[in-house]
Amino acid sequence: MSESKSIKYYPESLDLETILINIRSDTQTLPTDDMRRAIFEAELGDDTYDECPTVHRFEKLAAEMTGMEAALLVISGNMGNLTALMTHARHGDEVIIDLDSHIYYYEEGGLANIAGLMPMTVKSHQGMMNPDEVRSVIRKPNLHYPIPRLICLENTHNRSGGRVVPLDLHEELCKVAREADLSIHLDGARIFNASLAAKVPVKEYTKHVDSMMFCLSKGLGAPLGSVLVGSRDFIEKADFHRKRLGGGMRQAGLIAAAGIIALEDMVDRLEEDHAHAKNLAQAINQIPGLSVDCETVETNMVYIDHSDTGLDTGHILNRLKQWGLIASGRPPYHVRMVTNLHHNSDIIDEVIRRMKLAFES
Numbered sequence: 001m002s003e004s005k006s007i008k009y010y011p012e013s014l015d016l017e018t019i020l021i022n023i024r025s026d027t028q029t030l031p032t033d034d035m036r037r038a039i040f041e042a043e044l045g046d047d048t049y050d051e052c053p054t055v056h057r058f059e060k061l062a063a064e065m066t067g068m069e070a071a072l073l074v075i076s077g078n079m080g081n082l083t084a085l086m087t088h089a090r091h092g093d094e095v096i097i098d099l100d101s102h103i104y105y106y107e108e109g110g111l112a113n114i115a116g117l118m119p120m121t122v123k124s125h126q127g128m129m130n131p132d133e134v135r136s137v138i139r140k141p142n143l144h145y146p147i148p149r150l151i152c153l154e155n156t157h158n159r160s161g162g163r164v165v166p167l168d169l170h171e172e173l174c175k176v177a178r179e180a181d182l183s184i185h186l187d188g189a190r191i192f193n194a195s196l197a198a199k200v201p202v203k204e205y206t207k208h209v210d211s212m213m214f215c216l217s218k219g220l221g222a223p224l225g226s227v228l229v230g231s232r233d234f235i236e237k238a239d240f241h242r243k244r245l246g247g248g249m250r251q252a253g254l255i256a257a258a259g260i261i262a263l264e265d266m267v268d269r270l271e272e273d274h275a276h277a278k279n280l281a282q283a284i285n286q287i288p289g290l291s292v293d294c295e296t297v298e299t300n301m302v303y304i305d306h307s308d309t310g311l312d313t314g315h316i317l318n319r320l321k322q323w324g325l326i327a328s329g330r331p332p333y334h335v336r337m338v339t340n341l342h343h344n345s346d347i348i349d350e351v352i353r354r355m356k357l358a359f360e361s
């Protein structure tokens with residue numbers, strides 16, 4: 001890791017007692033000084049003409065770090081997933097997908113209304129799809145059925161609280177897909193969180209998939225951008241679909257420059273976020289009315305069950321706000337906190353102190 005580790009991402013002389021603490025999401029991170037400098041100095045060209053040297057450097061690095069042949073910079077995770085769906089499957093094809101996946105739940109139905117795909121849903125259990133259930137929904141060709149073409153996996157699993165899908169389950173799901181001749185797309189928005197928590201190299205997760213998307217603008221701290229990785233042939237086709245979605249970019253080196261810093265310097269520090277989330281979870285679990293299933297806190301997310309308070313989620317969020325804490329709601333019973341690079345251990349302690357005050361009074 002470079003010198004940037006010593007950079008403080010929070011004000012030097014912050015008055016802990018009065019600052020508003022934003023612990024809603026890892027998407028709320030601001031670019032580091034190194035990123036701002038790299039953006040300022042980036043060598044640029046028109047990426048739609050394939051002439052941006054910084055994009056070239058970035059995409060080469062992203063492909064190498066994920067063990068894939070090629071990479072494509074996209075504007076958002078959402079665009080990366082949608083581009084992948086459109087590249088893998090044609091209108092009317094079927095995609096096997098977790099009911100609680102980000103693609104199904106949070107992406108405006110783009111899989112149906114833009115990619116034109118028919119979802120065949122399987123419900124995961126705490127982020128884990130059961131391979132037998134997946135096998136059971138893949139149908140043999142028949143005049144009455146759409147053609148199953150693709151399966152989507154997700155790691156870490158967002159709606160289950162950043163759970164890590166273990167490598168053996170991941171491999172088994174890939175095997176089920178291959179037996180049925182399906183392509184495999186991995187929504188790896190937070191794949192580096194998964195990799196660090198599972199102590200499994202990212203390349204092990206990508207080994208059996210055809211494509212993966214991951215985000216630069218979450219825990220890795222870049223201001224925007226995500227990446228699609230896959231075979232050279234896949235990425236060439238994906239480039240066309242990205243353009244069709246309005247994602248052809250010109251001097252995109254501005255995004256790629258920050259992306260290079262994200263990949264080179266910001267991956268290893270995600271462990272800090274994980275440690276902070278664990279501490280936060282354990283402390284909040286001691287507060288009357290609140291509970292956290294600490295076993296499930298594997299990465300940077302903490303889902304707090306407030307059902308014993310008898311209050312609704314909106315009420316809880318308001319109370320937190322009165323104590324200068326901004327969290328997000330997962331109604332009806334949960335509030336979510338996500339640790340990120342702006343939270344050092346003093347800030348985590350302050351969150352805990354305020355949570356106690358807010359709920360013990």
Ligand SMILES: *Cc1c(COP(=O)(O)O)cnc(C)c1O
Binds near residue numbers: 076
């Ligand atoms: C955030 C996220 C996305 C989408 O990323 P955006 O950049 O917000 O569009 C996709 N999948 C998962 C699992 C995510 O957490």
